[in-house]
Structure formats: structure tokens, C-alpha cells
Amino acid sequence: MHNYFSSDFKLGILGGGQLGKMMLYDTRKYDIKTYVLDPSTEAPCKIACDVFEQGDLMDFDTVVNFGRKVDVLTFEIELVNVDALEKLESEGKKVYPSAATLRKIQDKGVQKQFYAEKEIPTADFNVFTSKTDLTKAIAKNEWQYPFVWKSCTGGYDGKGVSVIRKEEDLTGLPEASCIAEKMIPFKNELAVIVSRNVSGEVKTYPVVEMEFHPEANQVEYVICPARIENHVAEKARAIATKVSESFEHVGLLAVEMFQTEEDEILVNEVAPRPHNSGHYSIEASFTNQFEQHLRAILDLPLGETESKVGGVMVNLVGDENHEGQVHYQNIEKIMQMPGVTPHIYGKKQTRPFRKMGHVTIVNKDLSEARKIAEEVKKEIKVISKS
Incomplete structure (x- = not known):
């Protein structure tokens, strides 16, 4: 086993958005040297990585040249040049999740046909x-x-x-x-994050429940554990594990699902990276999803996935009537509430419904956490400076 800590080992991340930034909380914790590629000079990752490069993630040469500088390459966004990843793999570079995994997931038509072939329940x-x-x-x-x-x-x-x-x-x-x-009449939208390391060790996180905003079609609250019966949760985790085995991915796989009126579990879609539905884990879990992704792609033992405490996550998205330099109105008010931690992603400009941050509320009593989450949602506004 390689020891990556405080060494000259280099981890490359394609994409410099908030998922990368949160992954860097943990590369910092472990003193792992990081290189990040992103098209924007304003990328949230820029302040936290060792080496930042600006470049197009869909440009073949840009991705290949970047990948050659690092020892292991991962990504925090699916929209990257997969041909470039294949080229790097053919040169012996370690890319996790693999180009083959990403190719099956990047095109939703291919992804759905893959479920049909593997007899994974889907709409x-x-x-x-x-x-x-x-x-x-x-x-x-x-x-x-x-x-x-x-x-x-x-x-x-x-x-x-x-x-x-x-x-x-x-x-x-x-x-x-x-x-x-x-169209599936469903009771709940659920998600399970599965981690799998290079050696094939697999662990699933508890099932989370997603409550959606009716207009924006974006998640409003993520609740862990999901308020569902045990047998449904067990079925969801088992199906998520089957999906993970079918893709043979390395790293994290977020599996989004529907719970139908008859308590069947149908897979909606997957993301081969840390995911919005796992942000609660930074405060609520023994091992947060970003650390787990690192452990998986570096082939380290996977951490404990259980929660220490109930968690609810609220997305902070740009107010629909505001655009421009961002201002987080009433953030002091929410920080007075018990168990509240805001995460601000570092995007200077707000736009309607743009993901600008999230807030986690932890509480031993999940229904209490959910109540506080509603107060948070009412109080804080992501607006532009007038």
C-alpha cells in the first residue's frame, strides 16, 4: 500500500467547483498535494489546491496534458473529455472512476439501457x-x-x-x-451513496430522502436517515450495491431512486462522484463522502459510513429575482440556531437558482432538525448587493 501523506504524490481533480473544494477540505487534512483543472479563473477550488490550471475540460489535449502531470486523476463533474481519459489510461495513468464507467453514465440513454441489460429496476x-x-x-x-x-x-x-x-x-x-x-407515481425520492475502493471493498451510506422544490426542480432538503421503513431502506441499499457492482466503479457512486406507491425501488440515475445528497455527511457522519471518495480512489481502507447524528441539508440557491455580486442575507440569524453549519462555495456572482452553498442542520432528533431546516430556509436569502 502506497503512503500518500506528506509525500510527492500528486492527485489531479478535473473540475474546480464546490464538490472539488469540499474534497480539498480532506486532501488538506491528509496533506495530499492537489492539482485542479477548471475553465473559470473564479473556480471555488482555486484557493485550496496546490496547483490550479485554467483550461477546457472538454478539450482533448488540455485534459491529456493535465493528466500526465499527476499520479491519480479523478473528477468532480461528468462533463469531461472521456477520450482523453482513455488515452491517459492507455499510457498507464490511474483514472478513477474509469473512463469506461464514465462513458456508461455520461449519456443517459446508454445509462438506462445499461440498467435494462443488468436487470436493475428502472422506470x-x-x-x-x-x-x-x-x-x-x-x-x-x-x-x-x-x-x-x-x-x-x-x-x-x-x-x-x-x-x-x-x-x-x-x-x-x-x-x-x-x-x-x-411517469412513476412515487412516494419518495431516495438516494444511496456507495463507495468502492480499488481493491473492491464496498460500503453503502444510509438512505437519504430528498424533498424537491416544486418550481425549480432542485432538491430543497436532504434528510438522513430517510423517514422510511427498514425493509424499504434495506432494499434500497441492496439495489444501490448491485448498481455499483454492475458499473465496477472506483470512488463514490450516488444512486438516485424512486420509492413507488407499492414500495418498489426504481433506479432513476447515478452520478460517479461526491453528490449533493451526501453533503449532510460532513457534519453528520463518521466519514464524510469526500474523505470516503479519497480513501476509495487511493485504495485506502474505507471509513465507517453510519451517521453520528440526524442530519438535514438545505441548498442555498440564488434568489430568482437577483443577479450580481452575492450577499447572504440573515446568515448571522441562522448561525444562532442550534446545530446549524453553513458552507459557502465561493462563487462571487449569484444567478437565479444557482447553487451558492448549503447549510447542514444536525440534531439527535430528526424531526427537530427538519423544523430548524425550515426556519433556515425562511430566514436566509441569497441575493445580490443592491
Whole structure:
């Protein structure tokens, strides 16, 4: 086993956003040297890594040249050049999660077909190469309203996803390849984070429950543990483990799922990286998700995944009526509340619904944490300086 601490070992991270910044909390803790590549000079990671490079994550040469400078390469965003990752692997570079894993996940159509092949329960779907094909299928009665439309590539944070109830809803959709998915009446949206290290050790985190904002289609609260029955939680963790085994990923895999009215568990989609649904773990778990990702990709023993305390996470997103230099209104008020920790990502400019930070509320009593979370949500406003 290699000892990475206080050595000349270099870890490379593709993407310099908040997920990278939070990963750097833990590389700092372990004194691991870090290199980060991001297109923005204002990237949140810039202040915390050892070496920062500005560059396009989708540019083949940029990613290859960056990857050659480091010993292990990981990413905090899926939108990176996978051909470049394959090239680096062919040169003997360690890339975790692998290019093959990312290729299966980056395109949602491929991801869904992969679930079907591996007999992983998921909502009924069809893949269409274009909007025209989708429209033809509806005209021939081969596909029915209502359904969920998802762009195969490039969607994140509720973008690239639309609910289609009638013909007019199709109007604004791009011509791109897409999936049409049956609407599932569900009770809960759940997520399980699975960690797997290079040697194949696997651990799952407790099931979390996601409460969504009705308009923005973004998560409003993440609650751990999910308020569900034990047998449902066990089923969700078992399915998440099966998904992880099927992808043979290294690192973290966040598995988002639906709990149907009949308590079936259907996999919605996955992300091969630390994830919004795991932020609660920084304050509430024995091993937070970012440290666990590092342990996994460096082939260190995985940490304990259980929670010390109940946790609720609230996303801080830009107010819909504000744009410009950010101001966190009433942050002092929320910091007076018990068990409240804000995380500010370091994005100087706010925009409507942009993820600017999050707040974790911990409490031995989960319903109390959920109440305080609501007060936090009411009080704090992410606005622009007038």
C-alpha cells in the first residue's frame, strides 16, 4: 500500500467547483498535494489546491496534458473529455472512476439501457435519436403522454429534464437525442451513496430522502436517515450495491431512486462522484463522502459510513429575482440556531437558482432538525448587493 501523506504524490481533480473544494477540505487534512483543472479563473477550488490550471475540460489535449502531470486523476463533474481519459489510461495513468464507467453514465440513454441489460429496476423508457423520432412515435401511438423527457447528454440540476403532458409541451425541446420515461407515481425520492475502493471493498451510506422544490426542480432538503421503513431502506441499499457492482466503479457512486406507491425501488440515475445528497455527511457522519471518495480512489481502507447524528441539508440557491455580486442575507440569524453549519462555495456572482452553498442542520432528533431546516430556509436569502 502506497503512503500518500506528506509525500510527492500528486492527485489531479478535473473540475474546480464546490464538490472539488469540499474534497480539498480532506486532501488538506491528509496533506495530499492537489492539482485542479477548471475553465473559470473564479473556480471555488482555486484557493485550496496546490496547483490550479485554467483550461477546457472538454478539450482533448488540455485534459491529456493535465493528466500526465499527476499520479491519480479523478473528477468532480461528468462533463469531461472521456477520450482523453482513455488515452491517459492507455499510457498507464490511474483514472478513477474509469473512463469506461464514465462513458456508461455520461449519456443517459446508454445509462438506462445499461440498467435494462443488468436487470436493475428502472422506470419504463424509450431512447430516441431526435425530437422528430419522439414526435413520430407519439403520432403512431407507440408512446403516450404524460412522460418525462430527458436530454441524453449535458443535463444537470434540473436542466435537460421536462415533464411532457401534452403536445404543446414538446415545442421548446431541442432536437437532440433523448429518453422518454414513463411517469412513476412515487412516494419518495431516495438516494444511496456507495463507495468502492480499488481493491473492491464496498460500503453503502444510509438512505437519504430528498424533498424537491416544486418550481425549480432542485432538491430543497436532504434528510438522513430517510423517514422510511427498514425493509424499504434495506432494499434500497441492496439495489444501490448491485448498481455499483454492475458499473465496477472506483470512488463514490450516488444512486438516485424512486420509492413507488407499492414500495418498489426504481433506479432513476447515478452520478460517479461526491453528490449533493451526501453533503449532510460532513457534519453528520463518521466519514464524510469526500474523505470516503479519497480513501476509495487511493485504495485506502474505507471509513465507517453510519451517521453520528440526524442530519438535514438545505441548498442555498440564488434568489430568482437577483443577479450580481452575492450577499447572504440573515446568515448571522441562522448561525444562532442550534446545530446549524453553513458552507459557502465561493462563487462571487449569484444567478437565479444557482447553487451558492448549503447549510447542514444536525440534531439527535430528526424531526427537530427538519423544523430548524425550515426556519433556515425562511430566514436566509441569497441575493445580490443592491
